[in-house]
Amino acid sequence: MARELLKGNEAIAEAAIRAGLQAYFGYPITPQTELLEWMSKRMPELGRAFVQAESELAAINMVYGAACTGARVMTSSSSPGISLMMEGISYIIGTEVPAVLVDVMRGGPGLGNIAPAQSDYNQIVHGGGHGDYHLIVLAPASVQEAVDLTVLAFDLAEKYRTVAVVLLDGSLGQMMEPAELPPMRPVKTVYPEWAATGMMGKREKNILTSIYLNPPDEEQTNLRLLRRWQEVEANEIRFKEYFMDDARYVVVGFGSAGRVALSAVRAARAEGIPVGLLRPITLSPFPYAHIRKLAERVEGFLVVEMNAGQMLEDVRLAVSGQKPVEFYGRLGGVMPFPDEILAEIQRIASGGLTLEGHPRERWLQRMNGKN
Amino acid sequence: MVMEQILPEEIVYQRPEALADVNTHYCPGCTHGVAHRLIAEVIDEMGIRDRMVGVASVGCSVFAYNYFDFDWVQAPHGRAPAMATGIKRVLPDRFVVTYQGDGDMASIGMAEVVHAAARGENITVFFINNANYGMTGGQMAPTTLPGQRTTSSPSGRDVETAGYPIRAAELLATLEGASYVVRRSLHDPKNIRLAKKAIRTALEVQAQGLGFSMVEFLSTCPTNWGMTPVDALHWLEEHMIEYYPLGDFKVAPTVAQIRI
Numbered sequence: 001m002a003r004e005l006l007k008g009n010e011a012i013a014e015a016a017i018r019a020g021l022q023a024y025f026g027y028p029i030t031p032q033t034e035l036l037e038w039m040s041k042r043m044p045e046l047g048r049a050f051v052q053a054e055s056e057l058a059a060i061n062m063v064y065g066a067a068c069t070g071a072r073v074m075t076s077s078s079s080p081g082i083s084l085m086m087e088g089i090s091y092i093i094g095t096e097v098p099a100v101l102v103d104v105m106r107g108g109p110g111l112g113n114i115a116p117a118q119s120d121y122n123q124i125v126h127g128g129g130h131g132d133y134h135l136i137v138l139a140p141a142s143v144q145e146a147v148d149l150t151v152l153a154f155d156l157a158e159k160y161r162t163v164a165v166v167l168l169d170g171s172l173g174q175m176m177e178p179a180e181l182p183p184m185r186p187v188k189t190v191y192p193e194w195a196a197t198g199m200m201g202k203r204e205k206n207i208l209t210s211i212y213l214n215p216p217d218e219e220q221t222n223l224r225l226l227r228r229w230q231e232v233e234a235n236e237i238r239f240k241e242y243f244m245d246d247a248r249y250v251v252v253g254f255g256s257a258g259r260v261a262l263s264a265v266r267a268a269r270a271e272g273i274p275v276g277l278l279r280p281i282t283l284s285p286f287p288y289a290h291i292r293k294l295a296e297r298v299e300g301f302l303v304v305e306m307n308a309g310q311m312l313e314d315v316r317l318a319v320s321g322q323k324p325v326e327f328y329g330r331l332g333g334v335m336p337f338p339d340e341i342l343a344e345i346q347r348i349a350s351g352g353l354t355l356e357g358h359p360r361e362r363w364l365q366r367m368n369g370k371n
Numbered sequence: 372m373v374m375e376q377i378l379p380e381e382i383v384y385q386r387p388e389a390l391a392d393v394n395t396h397y398c399p400g401c402t403h404g405v406a407h408r409l410i411a412e413v414i415d416e417m418g419i420r421d422r423m424v425g426v427a428s429v430g431c432s433v434f435a436y437n438y439f440d441f442d443w444v445q446a447p448h449g450r451a452p453a454m455a456t457g458i459k460r461v462l463p464d465r466f467v468v469t470y471q472g473d474g475d476m477a478s479i480g481m482a483e484v485v486h487a488a489a490r491g492e493n494i495t496v497f498f499i500n501n502a503n504y505g506m507t508g509g510q511m512a513p514t515t516l517p518g519q520r521t522t523s524s525p526s527g528r529d530v531e532t533a534g535y536p537i538r539a540a541e542l543l544a545t546l547e548g549a550s551y552v553v554r555r556s557l558h559d560p561k562n563i564r565l566a567k568k569a570i571r572t573a574l575e576v577q578a579q580g581l582g583f584s585m586v587e588f589l590s591t592c593p594t595n596w597g598m599t600p601v602d603a604l605h606w607l608e609e610h611m612i613e614y615y616p617l618g619d620f621k622v623a624p625t626v627a628q629i630r631i
């Protein structure tokens with residue numbers, strides 16, 4: 001298969017199409033608009049459905065409708081647009097139909113800016129919509145990984161009849177890198193038994209709904225979703241490790257922050273500092289158990305994010321106070337540089353670790369000199 | 372006791388196949404039930420039950436999917452036209468209909484229905500206008516008449532502060548993508564017959580791929596209006612039709628040729 005030089009957004013769009021995407025519904029927002037534009041050309045060309053919706057609310061509900069037919073469907077947006085989609089996401093989860101969502105994050109809150117950030121971690125990983133639910137969240141750190149995880153997102157969404165999210169920041173969406181694209185899969189012609197496609201002379205009627213007025217029924221539904229989530233946790237946790245064999249310190253970062261941190265870890269290694277990198281690929285389910293194990297043998301952690309420490313809380317939960325956790329974040333669309341992270345690693349390696357206080361407070365104090 | 376046997380050829384009136392054999396939760400005398408029956412009869416007559424996908428909305432008709440005997444999905448409040456768009460785009464040869472109240476369609480879901488109509492989405496919207504929010508206990512809707520008392524306009528809708536009621540059919544009829552937009556009433560047999568004919572035309576529009584169709588039904592809510600079912604029918608006739616005139620607001624030339 002040919003390697004192609006594509007922007008992250010375009011590569012994700014093409015990967016989804018090749019994964020058998022039957023319908024795309026979206027609304028323009030920087031920095032993900034190339035994804036919608038790519039779909040507007042390619043989908044009609046292939047005789048598949050494309051609608052530029054009037055809003056993110058409409059887009060996600062078009063996805064919801066199409067998902068009820070069992071077809072492969074997706075939408076994409078960026079932070080403020082994702083906030084609007086939360087209603088539909090909660091309904092899709094509640095109805096147990098599969099869909100894929102791409103969130104190319106920018107700086108916030110509010111209108112914020114269009115620069116790369118990881119500000120939606122909490123909204124996506126810990127659920128922004130109403131109700132008790134989990135999303136499958138995949139975080140690529142390169143265009144190739146974005147392609148591979150997009151294809152995986154469809155498979156996981158279908159396997160667990162849920163929403164799978166590809167979560168990346170604006171820099172990955174805009175970045176051009178060579179990537180190998182998957183082979184073209186045709187769209188489905190046979191729809192699942194549970195779908196609302198019209199009975200077509202084959203079966204009794206199907207009702208797809210998320211309303212259970214009787215509290216014990218709603219409880220059962222919630223329990224069913226939770227049990228399925230346990231399966232996801234047992235089978236689908238993914239992460240990448242670098243220089244971990246003899247590491248005494250661990251940097252934890254996802255997506256672009258993880259990628260920048262890898263350069264810092266390499267530089268630290270060149271100085272003889274025994275540091276490794278853990279890059280979670282699935283932010284949800286989160287590799288809690290793995291981090292807990294690591295905590296038994298390393299001296300401390302440094303969490304690096306392009307936000308104010310959202311994944312930090314999950315790492316702290318995993319570490320459970322066994323070892324010190326430090327934090328370094330840049331916000332509002334500012335990308336961290338490798339040498340900033342290297343300086344943090346050096347500080348930690350020269351005895352800067354403590355179990356006292358909250359890592360975010362200590363970081364805020366250290367940030368006082370900056371900017 | 373001698374039981375009289377009814378021969379099949381003697382049956383002149385029975386439950387349409389498209390209507391499930393279950394009791395509904397609608398209040399006695401509520402015309403939601405009339406609208407259901409008419410839609411089901413037309414689906415039977417057209418023989419399209421197997422190809423139907425309904426989109427239920429939020430409101431008293433939230434359980435419409437239990438009462439019709441074909442595939443249904445349940446939309447978030449107001450978003451039914453967007454869900455219907457998603458379904459229709461994936462399955463263009465199915466009949467996709469939404470069934471929405473006035474709070475659902477003309478308030479929270481106004482954008483979704485306007486844009487589905489503007490796109491000429493080949494779906495049919497059944498719009499039940501009962502001048503209030505039924506399910507949540509009779510609050511003011513965008514369709515509540517000036518001066519009409521509701522639980523959230525206790526001294527009557529004051530247009531100075533609450534604005535004017537929205538005439539959805541007239542509004543949607545201005546859109547190029549809308550092919551068939553009419554208003555009918557469910558208050559007496561003659562109007563019920565006309566309503567049924569409009570349902571038929573709307574579904575024919577969809578069958579022929581002619582674009583967006585919408586039938587608005589003036590409907591009663593005896594419970595929240597605080598009236599007997601009969602008084603409610605009279606109130607509809609006397610007050611609602613004045614503000615919401617019955618008629619055809621958009622019949623595209625392609626639609627005018629449909630003969631049923």
Ligand SMILES: Cc1ncc(C[n+]2csc(CCOP(=O)(O)OP(=O)(O)O)c2C)c(N)n1
Binds near residue numbers: 430505512
């Ligand atoms: C997002 C959201 N907001 C509010 C509600 C509460 N709600 C349920 S039904 C309803 C009004 C429905 O009225 P209408 O569409 O006129 O239908 P009717 O009950 O009169 O048939 C409202 C406001 C909801 N379910 N979801």
Ligand code: SF4
Binds near residue numbers: 398403501
């Ligand atoms: S509350 Fe009103 S609209 Fe709802 S079922 Fe009762 S009468 Fe009908």
